Amino acid sequence: MKYLIGALGWAALAAYALPAFAASVGDKDAGRSIALQICSACHKVTAIQAKPRNDLGAPPFIQYARRPSTTEFQIRRFFQTPHQRMPNFQFTPEETDNLVAYILSLK
Numbered sequence: 519m520k521y522l523i524g525a526l527g528w529a530a531l532a533a534y535a536l537p538a539f540a541a542s543v544g545d546k547d548a549g550r551s552i553a554l555q556i557c558s559a560c561h562k563v564t565a566i567q568a569k570p571r572n573d574l575g576a577p578p579f580i581q582y583a584r585r586p587s588t589t590e591f592q593i594r595r596f597f598q599t600p601h602q603r604m605p606n607f608q609f610t611p612e613e614t615d616n617l618v619a620y621i622l623s624l625k
């Protein structure tokens with residue numbers, strides 16, 4: 519049991535420590551084009567984008583990216599959990615990597 523907890527502890531640590539490396543896996547330009555196509559209906563996804571069509575109070579991506587709490591881990595977890603006010607998109611792992619890379623590039 520002691521060993522199991524030890525292993526889980528390392529796994530949790532790795533999940534926090536890895537993002538800095540894993541973020542470079544995605545293609546931020548591809549992520550940006552997904553964001554412009556899909557997310558921009560509700561979020562301001564670039565610095566120059568005009569107001570989104572839907573005013574639902576969704577945070578602008580730059581503002582979201584710059585929150586200290588926004589990490590790769592947190593973004594991935596957000597995508598994997600159901601939301602009440604945002605559609606639950608099903609992205610391929612590659613699309614997810616690209617979106618994560620794009621959002622983190624706005625930090």
Ligand code: HEC
Nearest residue numbers: 556557559560574575576577596601602603604605607617
């Ligand atoms: C139909 C409108 C809509 C679309 C389209 C949309 N969102 Fe959202 N999003 C919201 C709303 C509303 C919130 C704020 C409420 C919430 O957090 O559930 C939000 C919140 C978020 C958050 C912030 C979570 C936090 O911790 O504050 C992230 C990240 C996010 N969206 C990413 C995306 C991405 C990436 C896309 C495109 C793939 C997208 N959203 C498309 C409406 C939308």
